[in-house]
Amino acid sequence: MPKCTINGQEIEVDRGTTVIQAAAELGFDIPHFCYHPALSVPANCRMCLVDVERQRKLLPACYTDVADGMVVHTENERVQQARRAVLEFILVNHPVDCPICDQAGECKLQDYYMDYDGQASRLRTAKVSKIKVYPIGPEVVYDGERCILCTRCVRFCNEVTGTTELTVVERGDRSEIRTFPGRALDNAYSLCTVDLCPVGALTSRDFRFKCRVWLLTSTDSICTGCSRGCSIHLEHHRKEIQRYRPRFNPEINEYWMCDAGRHTYKQVHTGRLPKVSVGGESTNWALGAPRVATRLSAAIAEHGAERVGFVLSPQASCEDLFMARKFAEDALGTSRFYINGLPDGTQDDFLIQADKNPNRNGLLVMFPPEARPASFETLLADLEAGELSVLYMMGGELPVDVAGRARFEAALGKLDLFVLQAPRGEGLERLAEVVLPTCTHAEKEAVYINCDGIAQQTRKAFDPMGDALPDWQVFAQLARRMSKPLPFALLKQVREEMFTLMEANSARVAS
């Protein structure tokens, strides 16, 4: 266990720890461009040079392992001069692009220049011009002049995704990043290179010129694109999500996130159900909820509770599903549960899961293992056999193809009452007698359980669109109006009961 002294403070670290990691443990930030904790260390940017006593030259902190008795200075005059020199070299051919560069505001060059440099330019000749706005991949745009050739993107494609698309071409001050001939940067994680790039050389086409970074508010949330549930920073401006950025989570996604998941932010703002609708006419919760309750009670009284089907969505959060089950059993009196959700898709061996619903595990753990809800196929069969008169469906996503959807829509004709409660209608709202709009994960605090059984929580980023409410609140309202109130008013109460139930059910699964 080597011991070293950094800026006068001693620290003991494991063998193999580099100076930059040891300094970070002590709280000293050493500036760096090419170093990334998840990638190999090339030590080519030279920004992390530190002064180690009894060494003639400055050593790169990212590459130098801590040796016993090492004394390191990270803030003395030699190091400051080195940093100024390195920045001067990097900036000498850097284009004056800040006003049009997406990275402005989160650009390491800008930050380090203000913190460690500050000298005026000494350049008296023209800057080297390179390619700009080069479509290096379907999602990513490359700007050669801004690139500082830290090779983080190259190493990412080599080591993390294994697809080896990128390389450095040309030599000297004409070097640029390119793909190998005939290839494009089209792996499923190509936008991670945009996160990695410390400057604005690699930018996202989707986010290009959309919003300035300092206007964004960052909320901790979860990607709902598949059951992996990568942790994200949900970044929004004026109640509109501008992008997703992966959040470091060592248990689930580390630093990465797939491109498809990044695009799912658009679903929060498109295709949303705007208002409560009863019998085809728009209304609001105050007027509509009593009508819905009356209609439901009448339908159940007429046909009987055993002819009521309740469809749970694995897109909904744990609180929603818990309250859904309580509502269905206590207020509606049924226990015919089905599952809908998105159909399966592609899977890879890294992050992407075939199950494109974020909370299937959360749904299943609401039920004891012997009483799991039935599949969508069973629902179709039951509908076509005429066994149901009332269908209460959460979520408009159906796990079937176009033919299956047509079957479903046709079979809806046999129902007396079809209630759709979802954030996005997916076209089913025109067939539903009652439409109840609910919130997406961005608009509520919700717990989701991913494919490995890890529970995560989203935070509320902004208020719901239109009249949407969280599902669990909708159930509480309707139950109250149906004179069968559920004993939950606050999210805290819902969660307490919910976690108890979940523990009980998972214990039974384990045993």
Added chain:
Amino acid sequence: MPDSSLDMDTAGIHTEPMLLNMGPSHPAMHGTVRMILTLDGETVIKCDAEIGYLHRGFEKECENATWTQVFPYTDRLNYVSPLLNNFGFALAVEKLLGIEATPRCNYIRTIMGEISRIGDHLTCLGAGSLELGGFSGFLYAVEAREHLYDLIEEVTGARLTVSYGRVGGLKTDLTEDFAARWAFARERVMRIWEDINKLLTRNRIFLDRMEGTGVISQADAISYGLTGPMLRSTGVDYDVRKDHPYFAYGDVDFDVPVGTHGDNFDRYQVRLEEIKQSMRIIDQALARLPDGPINVDDPRVVLPEKERVYNSIEGMINHFKLVFEGIQVPAGEVYSYTEGGNGELGFYVVSNGTGKPWKVGIRSPSFYNMCPIHKFVEGGMIADIIPTFDGINMIGGEIDR
């Protein structure tokens, strides 16, 4: 039932105090102040001043603005002497940063500040004359002020909302012909000063209305936190420029006029004399104006020149970060005070280490000058409120922020 102690005329006539509202919209109310007066005939029994009609929420807005974006807010505090406010705030932030402005900058700040002060006093004297019925005095004063506005406009680009000060320096340097223009303006302002002096200082009507009205004792003045010409008219010799010199005030000679009676006429005379002293300061400062840069040579505080911004990435980054994130001022707090037009203008600035202030608290002299308004007014006649109010020179923007 009639209260006999209040019967003015023959016994048996029912009298009642009258409630008069000198409302916020009143020609004699400098800025917007509402005074609810209880009158017994002409005598004021009780005065309840209500302020806040010009409250614009500066201090809250400053918490969302970068340090440089606070300067337009400071312009609109004491809007008749905006340069003094600018420089007061710049001084506060420079104290937090631990930097000293350059010598040339200090002298220019002194000069421009004093020009603003002359403008402030001229406005006050002119308005005083106007509200007592002497319209000519007002026109003279405003004409003199116009010469000063011309001067300020040449240098800063605006008459009132100048935003001339910057953290670490100024927006631009003085114009080449500033000395000549000052000589021109000075001569005219001095002539008008003489005219005002001849018109008002020994004017029977003016003396009758100003002498003996709006009296406050020294002890009361200090207790109520009065500063500036208000305090000096009672005989307390306290001027921030002399007692705690800043900018170039330590290098120039000037006297601080001090009154004796603490009434309106003393305030008038103090202001009149201060104009002359300000001119003395400006003359001396101009004569000794050092050469050199006006801005501190620190890229983390001062914006680079536009050529460097457009043509080099370093200048671009520098400009970009300073404008969008603001000057990174180390965490701390400071109470920095200067002599504003009406008294001690203080800025209690708290920084949390980022580019935006955590709090900008403004100690406005007009606010504290207005605290003892009931002392001035109660017991006097309603007509005495007018000269008293002129003497206080309450600027609505400063009192309410």
Added chain:
Amino acid sequence: MSASDIKRLVRKFKNDIVDSSERLGMDTALVKKDNIVEIVQFLKDDDKLAYNMLRHLTCVDYLHREPRFEVIYVLYSTTNKQQVVLKAMINADDTTIDSISHLYGSANWAEREVWDMYGIKFNHHPNMRRILLYEEFEGHPLRKDYDKQTSQPRVQLLRQERDAFEEFKTYHVGESAEGSRS
């Protein structure tokens, strides 16, 4: 010289003074709020210290920190030309402090402003009401958790005018003004 004043203060009020410092030219003492009147009185009445002017009274809201508020008293001596700053700590759950308006006339309005903007109530203040904002205003704007986007209730003008008239009628004549206005 005011550093030695702080030392005298610390010696006399050992228990109340939490911290004292001298930074950026400001001699500051961080005090507990319980005996603030005594401390200020001592500074004012002492012959050598003679802090006879309350230069400024304001408050700072450090959200997410205990104590959340600090009421700042900037005291000045016109005879010695010295300044001292007292900072009284106020917790978020008990936003009251004793008033010093009987010591300094300027504290009357200054404390009203702190109440208006920050919601710190000053005990024994003769006139604890809003000064810059109107009475029906809800909330305390300079607090860090004040939401700028809210809308505020409108002024009930007639009620205010009526109240003022009734107040003065009782003040002078000593009889109620009920029914004096139809």
